[in-house]
């Protein structure tokens with residue numbers, strides 16, 4: 001079973017998608033590239049008609065893999081498989097987090113495992129059961145979406161989500177995701193701006209995005 005990793009694998013340093021992967025992502029979600037590029041054509045549009053495309057573009061934009069972070073004391077293995085952590089009666093501001101998992105060559109990783117856990121609206125972890133815990137897998141395009149709530153604050157930490165990410169057969173990346181504009185981002189020693197989600201308000205809910213880059217260097 002793919003969820004039987006034990007979390008003890010040494011996490012490999014990993015990074016965040018920016019320019020090159022933004023383009024790849026745009027292609028994946030069928031956003032017109034010229035619009036994204038402000039009318040600048042891609043180099044491949046000017047290739048000779050019979051020239052082959054590079055099958056897997058190299059990650060040449062200097063991106064580093066997503067940085068690992070401490071697991072903390074509240075991880076539990078064997079979370080239920082579910083993309084939504086919402087249950088009847090779940091309180092809190094609704095949040096979706098979506099993005100992609102990429103390998104170090106900028107290739108989207110299908111069927112990558114993402115295991116999320118977080119505090120509830122009151123800042124508490126469920127250490128008896130599996131509230132606010134769940135794992136899921138990326139789709140064929142390497143995409144994922146988590147449906148949850150904005151985690152509550154608890155002493156000593158800024159607002160964050162915990163996650164383990166693993167491409168099939170690869171090392172486990174254990175890390176955390178952060179929210180922009182949080183006052184405690186300035187005082188939490190674990191906070192890393194490389195792990196900030198992009199978050200926008202959507203009516204009463206929030207929509208976050210983050211791309212993971214996993215794999216061995």
Ligand SMILES: [Fe+2]
Pocket residue numbers: 072074119157160162
């Ligand atoms: Fe935590």
